[in-house]
Amino acid sequence: MIRGRITTCDHKIFELPELLSWDVRYTGSVPCDSYKVTFSYTAELEPVLRRAAGFTLMDGENVLLRGIVDEYEIRQTEDGLSGLLAGRGYAARLLDNESRAATYQGAALRDIVRSHVTPYGIPCDRTADISSGAELYTVAAGSSQWKALEGFCRAYGNFSPTFDRYGRLWAAPEKIGKTFVLSDSNSILSLVKRENHYGVLSEVLVIDKTRNQMHRACDQDWIDRGGQCRRVLYTPGQSTWAKMRYTGAYQLAQSRAEEETVEAVLAGGFLAFPGDRVELNLERTGLRGMYRVAEARTRAGADGQTTALTLRPV
Template sequence: MMECWVVLGDGGRVTLPETVRWEFCYGTGVPCDSFFVRCLWESGQERLMSQACRFYARWEGEQVFTGVVDEFACVCGGEGLYLEVSGRGMAALLLDNEAMPAQYQLATRADIVADHVAPYGIETVGGWALPAVSGFTVASGVSEWSVVHEFACYHGGVVPRFDRLGRLILDGHGDDGGSLRLSDGLAVTGWEYREERHGVLSQVAVRRRSSWDTQWVSDPQFLAEGGSARRVVTVPNTTGSAAMRYSGDYQLRASRSSRVRLTVTAAGAFLAWPGQLVRVELSGCGANGLYRVAQTETACGPEGLSTTLVLGQPDSMI
């Protein structure tokens, strides 16, 4: 059973009536997680939701969503009177707020969290192994999320994400959730395998701004497959050789992160979460193997419960 409630701006809590339809979408990064619920409603309470700012959902006793209320509507029609609420995950607070321009002599995990995450009441987990970054710059006009993403992903190799409790996670995806087996016995209703070459880089040239010293980083596999897409990245003169190579490698990994996508739809709710490993063993599918969940969409509607998993390569930056 789905339980939903909202928290008002004054701290009050409103438990939503029985849900008749809901959709939850989870991923990593941008676009952030999102939700939509439709509930039965009572006449005369149309303004009750005006102060709603946070949304929570629990499925069979487990919390499955924490987020920000973006919109609500009270609708009266042929299906009766009902309430619709939609919004996004807690990453919305970092996406919607512009960061103050800054120049750090040495930016640490503690600095980034204190200046760009904690002011929004967001709890941060992990990231203690992220390296300090010398000369880290926050440009004018970027979002708080861009600051966190650049620090963690570009300099530390970790894709930041939010969990279902609304916490910012700064550790890489582990395999603690175990591996899900997707086979014919799991009531799979459809699948689609897709490979996209456009946007995948074969080579990156990283050069210093004035001296033009250049480091080349290539993707041998994509080159062997006939790929040809080069990018040139310019970095400050103070950037070391190791940092230059890492910058190029990051560009390559980011470009191929969504090259392979296997989308599987099955009956049931919340079958897997982003980052979890999934072993696909479907008859008639020539793309069976081990994947990692990039996106999860789970819904309840007239046709019952369903979950759609968008799977990528297990070592990709999802």
């Protein structure tokens, strides 16, 4: 049975009445996981909702999502009384809080986590063993705590940190979840494959005018397929050759990150989570191959439950 639990600002826990509907979106990163639930309402819940700070969605004793509370509503209509609770996953704590400007030399990722994550009560399940070495890592004024963390992970580990549905940070390359096969025998309600070539880069020129250096990064596969889209980037004077190469490769990879997408809507709830792998074996459409779950969204109401998966090639 799916149920909701509120944690108040004074650390008290209240079970919500029967849930009428839920809409839960998992991304594992940014934009944040998010949720919206409706429930039967009674007047005794009003002071609880005013103090609501955290929310946990559960299936029996299994946690489906932990997050913060962004808003609530109390509704009175001809159908009766109901309440609505909505919010985001714990990545929101890092997005909502701004970092002070800072410069690190020889910093390890664990130092970045200690300064920019730990103060917000977010547990870290794993921290990759990476550091900036002799280089300076700068957090610009106005950066969010998330940007401070992700920028370091991108620059020195070539990965983006993720959150699991328990609200724990995984500051390491993506953790691969379960793998399952999606075939014509599954309860597929709809399926769309989309390939968008707009903005896919074939070449990036990274130029450091101070050092009079230039690096050219190319996506030969895309060039062979007829792609022709170049960008020129100018880096700050302190950029190293390694960073210049990383920037070019990073821009190419980012431009192709959402080139191919498969969107599948399946009957049932909470069937997959970001990081899971889906092997497509669909004879009717001819789609085959291994994909990762980039986003999973479960919705439920009077008409039952569905799970919408956004899949991208591994």
